[in-house]
Amino acid sequence: MTPEQIVEATLFASQTPLTAAEIARADGELSTGAVRQAIATLREAYENEGRAFQIYELGDGFQVLTRPEFAPYLERFDSVPRAPYLSAAALETLAIVVYRQPIGRIEIEEVRGVSASSVLRTLVDWELIEVVGRGEGLGRPLLYGTTTRFLDHFGMKELAELPPPEELPVVLAELQEAFDLGAAGETSTADDAVGVE
Amino acid sequence: MTVDTAAPQILTRTRPRSPIVGAEPFFVELDRFQGPLDLLLHLIRAQDIDIFDIPIARITKQFLGAINEGLDDMQLERAGEFLEMAASLVRIKAQLLLPRPDRLDWEEDPRAELVRRLLEYEHFQDVVHVLQRAEAQRGRHFGKGFIEPRPMSVASRDALQLTLAELLEAAVRIPEPPPPIRVRPPSLVVTVEEKVSLIQRLFEKAKRISFKRLFGPWGTRAHATAALLAVLEMAKQQAVRIEQAAPFAPIWLFSRGPDGADGSDGDQS
Numbered sequence A: 001m002t003p004e005q006i007v008e009a010t011l012f013a014s015q016t017p018l019t020a021a022e023i024a025r026a027d028g029e030l031s032t033g034a035v036r037q038a039i040a041t042l043r044e045a046y047e048n049e050g051r052a053f054q055i056y057e058l059g060d061g062f063q064v065l066t067r068p069e070f071a072p073y074l075e076r077f078d079s080v081p082r083a084p085y086l087s088a089a090a091l092e093t094l095a096i097v098v099y100r101q102p103i104g105r106i107e108i109e110e111v112r113g114v115s116a117s118s119v120l121r122t123l124v125d126w127e128l129i130e131v132v133g134r135g136e137g138l139g140r141p142l143l144y145g146t147t148t149r150f151l152d153h154f155g156m157k158e159l160a161e162l163p164p165p166e167e168l169p170v171v172l173a174e175l176q177e178a179f180d181l182g183a184a185g186e187t188s189t190a191d192d193a194v195g196v197e
Numbered sequence B: 001m002t003v004d005t006a007a008p009q010i011l012t013r014t015r016p017r018s019p020i021v022g023a024e025p026f027f028v029e030l031d032r033f034q035g036p037l038d039l040l041l042h043l044i045r046a047q048d049i050d051i052f053d054i055p056i057a058r059i060t061k062q063f064l065g066a067i068n069e070g071l072d073d074m075q076l077e078r079a080g081e082f083l084e085m086a087a088s089l090v091r092i093k094a095q096l097l098l099p100r101p102d103r104l105d106w107e108e109d110p111r112a113e114l115v116r117r118l119l120e121y122e123h124f125q126d127v128v129h130v131l132q133r134a135e136a137q138r139g140r141h142f143g144k145g146f147i148e149p150r151p152m153s154v155a156s157r158d159a160l161q162l163t164l165a166e167l168l169e170a171a172v173r174i175p176e177p178p179p180p181i182r183v184r185p186p187s188l189v190v191t192v193e194e195k196v197s198l199i200q201r202l203f204e205k206a207k208r209i210s211f212k213r214l215f216g217p218w219g220t221r222a223h224a225t226a227a228l229l230a231v232l233e234m235a236k237q238q239a240v241r242i243e244q245a246a247p248f249a250p251i252w253l254f255s256r257g258p259d260g261a262d263g264s265d266g267d268q269s
Helices: A003-015 A020-024 A032-049 A068-074 A089-102 A105-113 A119-126 A150-152 A165-183 B035-045 B056-073 B076-096 B111-139 B165-174 B192-205 B221-236
Strands: A053-058 A061-066 A129-134 A142-146 B208-210 B239-244 B251-255
Touching: A003 A020, A003 A032, A003 A061, A020 A032, A020 A061, A020 B035, A032 A053, A089 A119, A089 B056, A105 A119, A105 A142, A105 B111, A119 A129, A119 A142, A142 B111, A142 B251, A150 B111, A165 B111, A165 B239, A165 B251, B035 B076, B056 B076, B056 B251, B076 B111, B192 B221, B221 B239
Parallel strands: none
Antiparallel strands: A053 A061, A129 A142, B208 B251, B239 B251
């Protein structure tokens, strides 16, 4: 058995992202470095062979997922319920948490101008955010930060993939442009952005 | 392969049309707004107002008009959030009316804090768009288990290939179930009633009797069980008081009168 085959078998059998260390448990002689090497080889092979799936990096884990262009075909099937798209309130709260973490409820409410306690509870229930500590202020308020599941939900490998705050207007202008092009019937240029270098 | 749905859903998921209908008066669907900042920002952006020079009087009027309609149906907390903003707007307006030096530093402008909050809120709206875009893209990747597994049933859904006669014939061939085996538990040779009358007889001679005396002489489990049940039954009827000094110490039974009193007020245990 080659390391590539062992890693492939492990990833194939998993429904959730696996870290390199978790994959390495499959074989005593497999180091995390060898796992990463094998993943790189597999990724290249899938790419060259035109596979309908690829290995994606979500948070600190790896998972085999279908490529985005097959979504229209798969969406025809009865599917197991997935995490729903988040509400505007949830997204707004997450946007603040992700750029200001660790952050307490009061600070979030100051930015949003509305109460945030119930939406925070929901986000914690969904494991998109978690309590990461307590602040210094009155009553030592709970401070929240984003989780690995947050990265998975938004298809990110790490938070550094988010644009720095000062570049946001530029990024959004580009998105708008891509959208306009897409609406005009061009093929999408940015459909493979999930955790891929 | 070409992509069928190249256009990301994100930009179409934002407000499809302005909830402000006509220029004035404003009809605003408050439900569409996350809160007062969202509404205020919309009023400013929809009218191309310079955010660093907000006409407070006009915006305040529009803001109040907008919330006036929806306020009654709103939950108290949500209504409070809008009213708080309305109060700040009115305060800013009042401060602007006060006489002031000709040249005003931006920091001293009563509107500065509001503008800072609006810009900060708008900044996070940008982040929301980035997140929505990422969420929509992630939603186009599927992992194992996405397609619902088929139900476990292996039975064929084809019509039954069997005549009624064949079915009945098969039913007849099913052997009769064997008769159930009846097991009669050995009857208790000692009855609870027996022990109750023993206790009552002993109480005629003594006020206090040892629990062990009720079964000791016989030395069988059946007697001990019946004695225990009898004592518990009598205790339930308040006819007897049970005392035990410590765990595993001898148990003593005291007679109680018909009125439930036995002259002593010691704890029951």
